[in-house]
Each structure stands twice: as C-alpha cells, then as structure tokens.
Amino acid sequence: MHVSHSLLTWVAAILTIGIFSFLWKDNPFYKFCEHLFVGVSIGYGIAVTWYNGVYPDLVTPLFRQGKPLYIIPLVLGLCYFCRFIPRVSWLIRFPMAFTIGWGMGVAIPANFQTSIVKQIQGTLLTPAIFARWDVLLWAIISFVGVICTVFYFFFSREHKGALRLASQTGVVYLMVGFGASFGYTVMARMSLLIGRLQFILRDWLGVIK
Amino acid sequence: MKFFQYLLKIDRRIIYIVMGLLVTLPLVKPLGLGVTSGPRAARLFQAVDSIPAGKTLLISVDFDPASMPELYPMLTAVMRHAFAKNLKVLLCGLWPTGMGLAIKAATDIPPEYGKKYGEDVVYLGYKPGVDAVILGMGENIKNVYPYDYSGRSLDSLPMMRDVQRLRDIPMIVALSAGTPGYSDWLAYAQSRYGMKVGTGLTAVSAADAYPFLQSGQLTGLLAGMKGAAEYEVLVQKSNYSKAYMPAVAAMDSQSLAHVVIMILVIIGNIAYFVTRKRRS
Numbered sequence: 222m223h224v225s226h227s228l229l230t231w232v233a234a235i236l237t238i239g240i241f242s243f244l245w246k247d248n249p250f251y252k253f254c255e256h257l258f259v260g261v262s263i264g265y266g267i268a269v270t271w272y273n274g275v276y277p278d279l280v281t282p283l284f285r286q287g288k289p290l291y292i293i294p295l296v297l298g299l300c301y302f303c304r305f306i307p308r309v310s311w312l313i314r315f316p317m318a319f320t321i322g323w324g325m326g327v328a329i330p331a332n333f334q335t336s337i338v339k340q341i342q343g344t345l346l347t348p349a350i351f352a353r354w355d356v357l358l359w360a361i362i363s364f365v366g367v368i369c370t371v372f373y374f375f376f377s378r379e380h381k382g383a384l385r386l387a388s389q390t391g392v393v394y395l396m397v398g399f400g401a402s403f404g405y406t407v408m409a410r411m412s413l414l415i416g417r418l419q420f421i422l423r424d425w426l427g428v429i430k
Numbered sequence: 431m432k433f434f435q436y437l438l439k440i441d442r443r444i445i446y447i448v449m450g451l452l453v454t455l456p457l458v459k460p461l462g463l464g465v466t467s468g469p470r471a472a473r474l475f476q477a478v479d480s481i482p483a484g485k486t487l488l489i490s491v492d493f494d495p496a497s498m499p500e501l502y503p504m505l506t507a508v509m510r511h512a513f514a515k516n517l518k519v520l521l522c523g524l525w526p527t528g529m530g531l532a533i534k535a536a537t538d539i540p541p542e543y544g545k546k547y548g549e550d551v552v553y554l555g556y557k558p559g560v561d562a563v564i565l566g567m568g569e570n571i572k573n574v575y576p577y578d579y580s581g582r583s584l585d586s587l588p589m590m591r592d593v594q595r596l597r598d599i600p601m602i603v604a605l606s607a608g609t610p611g612y613s614d615w616l617a618y619a620q621s622r623y624g625m626k627v628g629t630g631l632t633a634v635s636a637a638d639a640y641p642f643l644q645s646g647q648l649t650g651l652l653a654g655m656k657g658a659a660e661y662e663v664l665v666q667k668s669n670y671s672k673a674y675m676p677a678v679a680a681m682d683s684q685s686l687a688h689v690v691i692m693i694l695v696i697i698g699n700i701a702y703f704v705t706r707k708r709r710s
Contacts, residue, residue: 245443265527269527270558331617331621335617335620339621339647340642340645343647409632412654413499414450415680416500418683429679
C-alpha cells in the first residue's frame, strides 16, 4: 500500500468520496462537492472558450491585426446580450436568424446524406448480401425490422389486420432496442463506478498496481 | 411469501454495499476471467493497422473527465497502436472539457515510443463551432487552427507540413461521449470529404451507433469500457505495447457487477409476480 503524496490526488479522492456519500443520504458535504463541480465546469468552459475561440478568432484579428470585417461577427455576437435589455431585446433576432439560417443550410444536406440516404442504402437487400447466408440472414432481420418499426409509427390508419401484425412486430424490435440500450446503460454506469474505484485504489491508496 | 415481500422492501443501501464490495474485490484480487475481442473492435484495429507508416491518424477527443473511465483507455490504446505502427497522431477536440485529457495523452504516451511532440504528435486544441470547425479543416486546417493548444504556430511544427487538410489524413477515430462527436464527423468529414471514420463511444450511446456500423459508414466501433478492453487486448497481442491496461483490469469487476444485476433483476421480477396476486 503506497498512499499518494500528491495534494491534487488527495483533493480528487476526497471529492469522489463526497459525491459517493449521496448513496447513503443527501448531506452538506455532497452538496458542497456538487456545487463546486458545477462552478468549476462552467468557469473552465468559459476560460477555454475565451482562450481558444473568442481571443484568437475575434480579438486578435480585429484589434491586433486590424481586419475590419471582423466587426460583423463582433456586432452579431454582442446582439445576443441585448436579450438582457428589454428595450432592445428584439436585436437578438439578427444573430439568431444568421445562426439558424447558416446552421440549417449546412446541417440539412449533410445529415440527410448521413442519416437518411446512407441508412436506406444500408437497409436495401443488394446482390452482395446473397453471397453469404449469415450476412443474408442479418440483412433480412434488419430489413424486416426497419419496415415493421416504421409501420408502428404510421398513424394515418387504424392498426388492424396486416398493419397490426407489422406494427406488433415493430414493437418487438423496439423492445429489443430498448433492452439493448438499457443493458449498455447499466454497463456504462458500472464502468464509471469501476473507474472511480480504480482511481481510489490505485492512484490514491496504492492498493493495486 | 414473507421472504419475497422483504426483498421488495430491501433498503437500496444494502444493494449499494453489496455492489461496491463485488466491484472492489476483483480489482484487488483479479479473477482472471479474461477478455476476448469482438469483430467491431477488430475492424477498427485492422483499419488503423492498415494505414501506411508515416501517414497521419486524426483522433478527436470529444469527451470530458466524466467519461474518462470508458474513453481514456481507448485514447491511449489507439495512440499506442498508432505509434507502434510509426503513424503520426493529430489530436483535436470538439469538447472544451476534453482539453486536459488530450494534453495528458499527448504528453504521456509519445515518450513510450520515443516519439516527439511536433514531429510525431500534435494537439490542435479545442475550437468552438462544431460544423464550421470540421468543414474548415476540410479546406485548410491552418485556417481553423493557426496555432496548436499551447500557442505554437502550426507552420513551426514539422509534422504539419504534410497535413494541410482532411483529405491528407486517411482516417479519423472519434472518441465521443455524446454530441458533438462521431455523428458530426460522419455528417461533415465523411459525407463531404470521404473520410474513413471509426469511433469509440460510451456504452450509453453505443446502441445508437450500430446502424452506422451496419451501413458501413463507421469503420469500427468500440463500445464502452468493454470496447476499450478489446482494443487493449488486440494491441498487446500484437506486441505493440506492454503498458498497464486499465480497461482489461476492470473487466472482472464489470462481469461480476453484470451477474449481480442480472440476478437482482430476475429476483425482483419473481418477487413482484409472486406478491402481485396477494396485493390485488
């Protein structure tokens, strides 16, 4: 057992125990750790965004390199703060319009290509799939799943007869999907616990090598 | 009947204590259950392995310390693999809170292989504006990142002479804890610049990524700490590293925890159905 001599390791370990103390019951030490985490995260985020975004990409080109075009993003950015002044709060519409317009223009074609076109291509039963029986089997299961799940979300007709059969099959696929997601969630939470225990036992207490 | 009623009212803290002990014990005294690598991790490993020596691998550190147990072992394992294959590693990030982790990896891992910062590894830092950053990197990386994370000009770093834009990089491994992350690299870097994208994800978000793997958009997928352990095993089996493998070391605890949860779920359901008739 080789207990760490690092002050920062001790601080991290004590804060970890403070957060874990919530498992027993809510307490002031936990509250302190929670508020400290929120404050540090936001402060860190602001500092990083300033030094990696605002300062090099706006302040430097505008004020140090004298590039006047950068006044446009500066003014648009400042308009966001008009939200706090009721008389001029309408000015926020300009940066919002720019952000939404630019964002939609960029995001819609890219996401349509990635999440719809390529996904439909991936669902199609192509000749290459018929080359191996196991690939074919999985492709058919996937194909049936997509069709039936989409039928479940088809609300324009009452689910009766063949439509009911398809939508009920879709429910089975959905349940399997939820089960897989829940299983992965359990795994993720356990991983986080194990990670913290590894830190306490290895980095702090030196119990494990 | 009374036993089942007792089970349904058991204090949750007893479950926490049992779970804590069962997770801790295998860390102190490993059970040696072993880890085998699956096809998803193998695909990513083979994709990185097939990159010619001297080329650059881009790794996007899109996670924060909250996801460190799952994703940091992936980062170190992929970097070790890349350095063992004499690849250059370019790190960047879409999460501001991931900077410290990327700096730690860029500082700790290269010396294991005699690699130097600026020649074999560069960390670009964090830059806000996800889609604009990726699209900008596709045109010219130096326009988006004129300096690295510490303020050094990219022109002064020898490694960056051969890497001008995304098309100069054969592959990206996006290690993502959510959004922004691999989905943005797929939407912008792959759809527009045809980049090969592999990913490592937290287990929570892994189920959402399978459709992209099935459609061939993702080259490989590491899901959670198990995915990290699989990659660590592949790296060690290939004699690329002999370093401590935190994800592999955690797998005994993970397996034991899963067994306990399965037993609890089964017992909980049995107790519920046995007592339901009495309650009604």
